[in-house]
Amino acid sequence: MTLRRVVPALLVVAGGALTALAGCGSETPAATGPAAKALGSAGSITVYSGQHQQTVGALVQEFQNRTGIEVHVRSSDEADLANQLIQEGSSSPADVFFAENPPALAALDAKHLLSAVKPTTLAAVPRQDSSPSGHWVGVSARAAALAYNTQAVAAKDLPASVLDLGQPAFKGKVGVAPSETDFQPVVTRVAGDKGHDAAAQWLSGLKDNAKVYDSNESLIAAVNSGEVAMGMVDHYYWYRLRDEIGPGAIHSALHHFPSTDAGGLVDIAGVAVLASSQHQDLAQRFVAYLVSEPAQQIIATSESFEYPLLAGVSNRRLPPLAQLTNPVVDLGTGQEALDLLQQAGML
Amino acid sequence: MLGRGVLAGPRPAAHPAPVRGAARRPAPVPLTLSVVAIAAVLLLPVVGVVLQAVSVGPRRAAHLLALPLVPTLLANTVLLTLTVTTGCAVIGVAAAWLIERTDIPARRVFAVLLVLPLAVPEFVAGSSWVSLLPSVQGFGGAWLVMTLSLYPWVYLPVAATMRRSDPALEEVARSLGAGPVRTFLRVTLPTVRTAVLGGMLVVALYLLAEYGTFAVLRFRTFATAIFNEYSLGFDAASASLLTLVLCLMGVVLLAGEFSLRGRSRHPGARAGRPASPVRLGRGGPPAVFAMAALTALALGVPVGSISYWMIRGSSTTLPSGSVLAATGESLLLGAGAAAVATVLALPVALLSIRHPSPLALTLERGAYLVRALPGVAVGLTIVSVAVHHLRPLYQSPLLLEAGYVVLFFPLALVAVRAALARVPPELEDAARSLGETWLGALRRVTVPLVLPGLAAAAALVSLSATTELTATLLLRPTGIETLATQFWLYTSNLAYGAAAPYAAIMVLTSAVPVFLLTRLGLARS
Numbered sequence: 001m002t003l004r005r006v007v008p009a010l011l012v013v014a015g016g017a018l019t020a021l022a023g024c025g026s027e028t029p030a031a032t033g034p035a036a037k038a039l040g041s042a043g044s045i046t047v048y049s050g051q052h053q054q055t056v057g058a059l060v061q062e063f064q065n066r067t068g069i070e071v072h073v074r075s076s077d078e079a080d081l082a083n084q085l086i087q088e089g090s091s092s093p094a095d096v097f098f099a100e101n102p103p104a105l106a107a108l109d110a111k112h113l114l115s116a117v118k119p120t121t122l123a124a125v126p127r128q129d130s131s132p133s134g135h136w137v138g139v140s141a142r143a144a145a146l147a148y149n150t151q152a153v154a155a156k157d158l159p160a161s162v163l164d165l166g167q168p169a170f171k172g173k174v175g176v177a178p179s180e181t182d183f184q185p186v187v188t189r190v191a192g193d194k195g196h197d198a199a200a201q202w203l204s205g206l207k208d209n210a211k212v213y214d215s216n217e218s219l220i221a222a223v224n225s226g227e228v229a230m231g232m233v234d235h236y237y238w239y240r241l242r243d244e245i246g247p248g249a250i251h252s253a254l255h256h257f258p259s260t261d262a263g264g265l266v267d268i269a270g271v272a273v274l275a276s277s278q279h280q281d282l283a284q285r286f287v288a289y290l291v292s293e294p295a296q297q298i299i300a301t302s303e304s305f306e307y308p309l310l311a312g313v314s315n316r317r318l319p320p321l322a323q324l325t326n327p328v329v330d331l332g333t334g335q336e337a338l339d340l341l342q343q344a345g346m347l
Numbered sequence: 348m349l350g351r352g353v354l355a356g357p358r359p360a361a362h363p364a365p366v367r368g369a370a371r372r373p374a375p376v377p378l379t380l381s382v383v384a385i386a387a388v389l390l391l392p393v394v395g396v397v398l399q400a401v402s403v404g405p406r407r408a409a410h411l412l413a414l415p416l417v418p419t420l421l422a423n424t425v426l427l428t429l430t431v432t433t434g435c436a437v438i439g440v441a442a443a444w445l446i447e448r449t450d451i452p453a454r455r456v457f458a459v460l461l462v463l464p465l466a467v468p469e470f471v472a473g474s475s476w477v478s479l480l481p482s483v484q485g486f487g488g489a490w491l492v493m494t495l496s497l498y499p500w501v502y503l504p505v506a507a508t509m510r511r512s513d514p515a516l517e518e519v520a521r522s523l524g525a526g527p528v529r530t531f532l533r534v535t536l537p538t539v540r541t542a543v544l545g546g547m548l549v550v551a552l553y554l555l556a557e558y559g560t561f562a563v564l565r566f567r568t569f570a571t572a573i574f575n576e577y578s579l580g581f582d583a584a585s586a587s588l589l590t591l592v593l594c595l596m597g598v599v600l601l602a603g604e605f606s607l608r609g610r611s612r613h614p615g616a617r618a619g620r621p622a623s624p625v626r627l628g629r630g631g632p633p634a635v636f637a638m639a640a641l642t643a644l645a646l647g648v649p650v651g652s653i654s655y656w657m658i659r660g661s662s663t664t665l666p667s668g669s670v671l672a673a674t675g676e677s678l679l680l681g682a683g684a685a686a687v688a689t690v691l692a693l694p695v696a697l698l699s700i701r702h703p704s705p706l707a708l709t710l711e712r713g714a715y716l717v718r719a720l721p722g723v724a725v726g727l728t729i730v731s732v733a734v735h736h737l738r739p740l741y742q743s744p745l746l747l748e749a750g751y752v753v754l755f756f757p758l759a760l761v762a763v764r765a766a767l768a769r770v771p772p773e774l775e776d777a778a779r780s781l782g783e784t785w786l787g788a789l790r791r792v793t794v795p796l797v798l799p800g801l802a803a804a805a806a807l808v809s810l811s812a813t814t815e816l817t818a819t820l821l822l823r824p825t826g827i828e829t830l831a832t833q834f835w836l837y838t839s840n841l842a843y844g845a846a847a848p849y850a851a852i853m854v855l856t857s858a859v860p861v862f863l864l865t866r867l868g869l870a871r872s
Contacts, residue, residue, distance in 0.1 A: 046825055054840070074825040076832075079579070082581050083583060083723075084727070084821055087583065087730045089734075091734045091735060179571070179575055179578065184579055215563075215839075217838070218563070227481050244842060338575070342415070343415065347571075347572070
């Protein structure tokens with residue numbers, strides 16, 4: 001990368017000018033400071049997490065108590081973290097990346113930044129919920145769903161397929177958040193099921209129909225307030241909203257499409273060990289822990305309202321999902337979905 | 348000497364020939380070298396973006412620039428930049444005139460209240476409006492929220508200039524029969540032109556680069572396209588190519604402001620006395636109403652909304668040690684960045700004002716360009732440079748501070764330049780003719796005179812650094828959370844009640860530097 005060659009040159013210019021300055025006998029504003037604390041000293045790992053902060057906090061706490069391994073968590077947006085990991089490359093201080101969606105993991109895998117997950121860890125959850133390459137393992141699941149305002153839409157008028165949302169009948173009634181990493185998988189699935197051209201046509205109809213929101217959080221709030229009649233979100237945004245504002249203020253419900261429909265997609269939050277990690281064993285232990293029963297129990301009862309993937313553990317506050325046992329399509333890096341959304345003028 | 352206005356543009360020169368005294372001498376070599384070193388570091392993000400963009404190749408570049416939404420996004424950015432900047436200019440100048448030139452009641456109270464919106468981070472203001480009135484969105488919403496948040500950037504320098512300029516001219520105009528309106532248009536406005544332009548530039552550059560607040564307000568600008576390439580494509584090269592477009596727009600703005608400012612030559616020595624106020628008479632109550640309404644919208648809405656969520660939200664983080672810890676981190680980081688940025692701004696301002704060569708002016712203008720880059724582009728470039736070339740600093744508090752310095756150096760430069768431009772070079776000449784060295788004259792004469800300007804610069808930087816979000820998320824040491832990152836983490840989980848205390852503390856702590864700014868501005872020589 002040219003940046004790597006020019007940057008040292010610039011630093012040399014700056015350094016040279018400073019040295020010359022020192023030679024001139026004036027006071028040099030020397031830029032020295034305390035060295036950074038070495039991350040990941042023995043017995044500790046660093047986890048980059050794009051997942052729900054409180055849930056990860058609870059998981060890490062229990063893992064530390066159980067193993068004595070110290071875990072440093074860097075919580076941020078999963079896409080920010082993925083971009084940061086790409087820039088860091090083999091120099092990354094991270095040992096583990098815990099993502100919200102497969103595309104962020106697939107993008108890192110495509111750049112050969114991920115290690116293979118231990119086979120015993122992969123075996124803990126259904127095979128289709130992890131990466132086909134075996135470089136990341138699924139931890140929890142969530143379902144794409146159509147949230148609708150119960151005062152604006154009668155249950156009988158709900159669409160049978162997510163593809164219907166591109167029909168003129170839904171003009172002005174539907175909201176989407178295409179810049180969120182959660183909508184991209186639905187587009188990928190439509191393109192996978194029906195082909196690229198059909199997906200493009202669907203998006204062109206959806207563009208005419210849809211109000212575009214910046215985030216799932218604002219979309220679910222808009223559906224609940226009636227600002228828009230319905231919107232495609234992952235199920236947990238509705239539950240988190242209900243948790244925050246109370247059931248009394250909820251004027252919306254979730255509609256799940258059948259598992260055969262692209263809108264009935266189940267999306268996976270997965271975790272991977274970085275190939276550059278100096279603590280492969282500790283990192284693998286943490287990843288294995290996330291699919292173990294105690295961790296899956298924490299996920300099942302946490303404020304993040306996700307579906308645990310380990311057989312025998314279930315989230316009692318959520319309706320059971322048939323889709324959880326159905327194969328999940330390989331979502332790839334989502335590049336095709338991004339192209340489709342851009343060509344449709346939605347992004 | 349404290350506080351002849353500290354934020355105004357350069358002092359209007361008494362004669363068209365500004366090159367006097369020290370300026371005739373060539374710039375001292377140490378000064379030029381320090382400025383080159385500072386500029387080399389400050390321009391790293393711009394260089395990083397250009398290099399990444401070049402790696403994209405012409406075909407992909409053409410594809411990206413021809414995407415269907417690009418024309419709309421460009422139009423949105425241009426439209427918003429023009430209208431918000433105009434709105435800020437109108438509000439800023441009108442408010443400054445009312446406070447500095449009229450007998451408006453409660454003048455001192457308003458003088459503080461009018462600056463306080465600077466204490467509310469824009470993303471907090473945006474979230475507040477949306478949670479109060481969901482219909483505040485799209486172009487109208489973005490215009491309203493940004494204008495209300497950003498007008499103080501025009502108000503501050505304009506008020507400072509008005510306070511300082513000689514009221515005699517306006518009095519003469521009025522005694523010759525010109526009404527208040529005519530006097531304002533023909534005499535007052537030309538005097539403050541440089542200050543207005545400088546403020547508008549700060550606002551416009553901010554608007555080019557902002558993403559998060561517009562996202563909350565559902566208004567998509569060109570920065571949205573850049574953000575999508577990062578967050579959905581994981582493609583820094585494509586994102587950088589699009590960022591170049593913003594860079595070019597930034598260059599146009601910088602050149603435009605420079606050419607307009609360059610022609611501005613106005614007589615008007617330092618005020619020896621305060622202006623005799625224009626009597627508002629029957630216009631008084633409407634003027635008070637307008638100022639009160641402005642304050643209620645710009646300040647009342649965010650403060651009210653934060654209070655509502657603190658009481659109403661079911662999730663809560665109070666009382667909690669993490670709130671205190673985040674407050675400590677934010678304040679420490681902000682103070683450090685403020686000190687460094689201010690110290691670095693001094694040589695750059697000195698060189699560009701005392702020895703205005705083409706090189707000096709290019710370096711000075713270049714330092715502003717980083718304001719036109721989205722925070723994520725700046726943050727990722729610093730990540731890339733530090734992780735590969737400055738490994739011991741990576742994810743240390745020092746690197747985060749360096750990031751703040753790069754991002755907010757332009758704000759410090761604006762304030763220091765304004766203060767320095769008002770120190771007559773003859774004073775330094777006198778010191779040197781009496782045997783002082785160049786550095787000695789600087790230390791014993793110039794620096795004491797620009798101290799209020801340095802304080803204002805530090806206040807502006809600490810204010811912005813304490814509430815910065817995007818670059819903070821990328822550069823902070825793992826495990827360290829600031830007020831802004833905690834606010835963001837909770838709001839992104841819909842936990843508004845838990846997020847509210849962080850917003851409240853951001854506003855409260857920012858109020859301190861803002862108050863300092865008004866004090867520095869209000870005090871009379």
